[in-house]
Amino acid sequence: MDVARPSSSPFARVGRREVGYDMRQVDRFLTRARSHYNADDPDSLSVTSSEVRGQSFRPTPGGYDPQAVDAALDRLEDVFARRERDRLIPAQGEDAWLRRIGRTAAVLRGRLHRPHGERFRRPGRGNAPSYSVEDVDRLCDELLRYLEQDLPLSVDVVRRAVFREARGADGYEENQVDVFLDRVVELMAGID
Template sequence: MDDVTDTQTKPTSAGFTLTTGRTRGYHPAAVDTFLAAAKASFERDDDALSAEDVRLASFPMVKNGYAVAEVDAALGRIEDAFAARVRDRAVRADGATAWVEQARSEAQVILDHLARPKLHKFARVGWLSYGYRAEEVDHVARRIVRYLRDGDELSVEQLRSAAFRMQRGGYREEQVDALLDATIEVMLAVR
């Protein structure tokens, strides 16, 4: 993404602002197709798409694309809706106590992982490769632990927008991303 933020002031029919100038945005047709599929799946009340599918959605970057922040915010709301539906189904089927126990169990797995020593919480890439900057990931990890263990403030949006600089020999991206996804799932489960 470019740091330039000049955008049109007129939203498109989809409700998203189009980028202009050097700023790139999400490919409109790709976003529209995904959103139509998500809407259809939600309205049919089927499992064609899940909250995780929404969280992992990605789109090509193009000139005159949809403003990234606006689409990401919409995807966050859609993910929340899918997660709430799953939670409601599970509570109706198994009861609230079972749902809370499952969330607690998943939270404990995350806490156990994050109990590893500082700068050793995740596997590292080789010294010639780049991975997430360990100190930055550990900072977010401390916030997650304080949220899960002590009830400190942390929002799903903060985790969704977490970004890390790269460093040689850093943490493996896929492991960090998987833990962030698992934490988001726990947070959505108890909302």
Template sequence: MTSFPTVGPKKRGYSAAQVDEFLTKARAVFDGRSTGLTAVDIRRTAFDLTKDGYEPSAVDAALERLEDVFAERERQRARSELGEKEWFGRARELAQVIVNRLNRPDKHRFTRTGPLTLGYNTAEVDRFSSRLIRYFAEGLPVTVDEVRTVTFRPQRGGYTEAQVDLLLDSVTDVMLAVR
């Protein structure tokens, strides 16, 4: 089993037991001994924080590499089942849905939280959205890692986090699909 550096007894890191259990499951799926784990599942995986846990940045980096491997396998499988043209057609359709959302006016791209509820800072999300629009329209360089790791400050009355996160997941899916 792969082990990661730990954060030490006075800090909190990812639960070693949970990480190890997840990686055991991932290995079984990768080796074909099990099913039921996808690249999206890997991206959405979260672990409890515990004292003397694994260093989060090391685990996150490994999960990103694992997601890339699973996404590549899924892409190859889908291409062989659907055919190259159909596969890219679906990726283009998803990209168009994303672009349609991103082309909405600033401060109106996503549903807003109530005035007393925290959401994502609208100006920061809109700035990143503008980069993504340029990525899709002009080929501006944006990496999958940038999309995976972007963070936004909280803001009362900001954008609903779930909607923004879902769009970022979709952007990641499209970027991985066309690599």
């Protein structure tokens, strides 16, 4: 990786032959997020923690280092999630925030309480890539302990979760697992 970094670049860049994130797209999004963060009326520009979490950038040779950008986006998501919580509580009361958290947690717990091997759909196509049932269930068990036994778990463990690849019905459908984990991250970022 090319660690040379111009003084105006916010992130290290990958080598010319490596693929990174499109620098213009990253810079545009971060400029917009910074404007929202610094705005007197944050609602006027409405960048949300959910938008930060879902942000993606075009792969480009010689672009920004994806790991550095992803880490910055994780921190930004946490800041926006805290701000959203801090705005909701004075506007609607702490009970409203607790109800929102409680509803989300109840939905997530419902899936987590399903038996091992039955928590998510299996892909319909026999050769479709899927996630290892064992790996996903292991993370689900950790999440259940986090939600019900108050055992510590960093949101970054969920963000960085990597599962072995399976094929077809030997694994869980990737998209369904990803959407579920996205909701888990949303919940954890709002709580912590």
